[in-house]
């Protein structure tokens with residue numbers, strides 16, 4: 027094991043996979059010599075050159091559409107989009123083309139490609155740099171949506187994405203990028219659709235996504251002092267979703283709260299509740315609760331911004347209340 | 352003109368024409384379950400371009416894609432069976448007219464969305480460059496598509512990376528019923544190439560030989576690593592935008608008749624006969640062959656089995672090894 031930041035672990039996965047497989051290339055703004063806005067490709071241009079670290083104009087729809095054609099024809103493109111908000115212009119290419127291409131070609135075309143970049147509210151980034159959208163993408167058949175939270179997971183899951191055949195959207199919460207963690211030395215992969223128990227507990231189950239996994243763990247630490255043991259589950263991918271692990275946990279705890287930063291209506295929490303309601307109804311001792319980002323564009327000013335996302339305090343209180351219900 | 356080339360162009364145009372006339376009848380008979388945009392009048396474009404392509408060159412097409420599919424080597428049987436919704440169709444009944452796929456012969460898809468084919472062709476060009484392959488990619492699209500952002504972004508990306516791509520704009524003067532002169536600041540689309548620093552060529556899209564020559568040069572450039580070319584083929588569709596749609600009120604009968612008089616198949620035939628490249632027998636033989644082929648393919652398509660409902664969820668994700 028070695029200690030690495032999230033960013034470095036992801037970059038190492040990319041570097042090693044690019045060395046293994048000449049079909050992989052990266053496209054994005056400033057990902058060449060500059061090494062990426064978030065250092066995602068630092069040092070790779072010198073190693074792999076301009077054709078494999080391809081700097082693009084500010085044309086997200088264009089280069090994502092191009093990458094679709096590249097995947098269709100035998101390359102493995104990685105789109106480094108900085109902030110997920112920037113690829114909304116490419117939704118048609120993502121949903122109508124990238125996600126549906128294998129189906130439309132009745133399985134004859136493979137679509138190995140990765141769209142990766144940041145999500146998340148924080149740092150007064152305001153509403154065009156704070157999107158999450160994992161629920162939106164998870165609503166689309168044909169896409170894999172992964173939300174790794176630890177350095178070890180981002181490395182293992184990025185590898186899985188680059189060795190797979192389906193289009194993957196890898197969303198990296200910006201407040202996790204400098205987190206450090208232990209990463210195995212060996213060549214490992216982390217499968218999609220397998221949740222991780224971030225902390226074991228027996229009184230209540232908390233399912234987080236991206237940064238809220240960390241916040242749920244922090245809330246669990248507070249509650250542990252009061253004798254409440256929270257089981258925190260990190261689904262790691264929202265599509266496919268490992269509902270089995272969540273159901274197992276609810277069987278034990280009887281109580282479920284889903285905590286996520288994204289918009290609540292028709293969202294991730296709604297999906298988890300529907301499935302647990304359908305398949306784990308008899309195990310529930312209380313109604314399923316959700317704690318989500320406010321249903322509003324993200325405000326800029328720090329006091330406003332803090333108001334609209336679940337915090338460790340609000341999560342702690344909500345979990346406490348749920349246990350007492 | 353060489354006899355072989357002349358006859359090849361003639362045969363392929365006729366195959367497209369007769370297949371689509373059959374499809375139009377089939378639609379009236381209820382065999383076609385969805386949309387059917389014919390290419391009647393525009394056959395010279397796909398035929399002239401695809402005559403230069405190998406099987407591993409790639410074509411990315413539009414909603415008006417039967418001609419591109421047939422010219423790239425998909426059989427009339429597979430195209431018809433697809434429109435008839437059958438398992439034997441080139442997309443196993445998943446797609447219909449606007450989702451014809453046969454990557455085995457380089458037909459990378461027709462599309463229900465106007466524009467993305469331009470970007471995808473650039474992407475295939477990128478693959479060829481990345482992997483050092485000698486191939487070219489072709490995007491066929493309409494005048495209407497040329498006003499979509501995909502055109503600007505795709506052509507510019509292909510230009511800056513010098514990708515082996517042909518952008519073939521089939522300017523048939525209308526997008527559905529909207530005149531190109533209304534929706535384009537400059538309806539001479541080939542002139543936009545200047546803005547991207549690549550060659551832009553205007554071609555009589557009803558003249559198969561002219562198309563063949565222009566495409567030949569663009570393919571040569573692409574294979575030589577000299578980058579993309581924008582070809583604007585001035586042409587015309589003589590049937591309605593889509594089968595079964597009304598076709599009045601936006602263009603005059605005189606205009607339609609004037610273009611029918613410039614029918615690309617007739618134009619090539621006259622030329623081949625008048626310069627004695629071929630004789631009437633050659634032409635008759637092709638007509639007999641193509642008629643028999645299309646009749647037979649239609650019958651086999653109409654007799655083909657339906658897909659199984661239980662297969663509807665396969666291929667959403669990768670399933671193979």
Ligand SMILES: Cc1ncc(C[n+]2csc(CCOP(=O)(O)OP(=O)(O)O)c2C)c(N)n1
Nearest residue numbers: 415463464465493494495496523525526527
């Ligand atoms: C993005 C998108 N917008 C609108 C449509 C509906 N539509 C289908 S064909 C068409 C006109 C296309 O015109 P053009 O590109 O000139 O092709 P043509 O039909 O003339 O061959 C339109 C607007 C569509 N399919 N996709």
Ligand SMILES: [Mg+2]
Nearest residue numbers: 493494525526
């Ligand atoms: Mg048109």
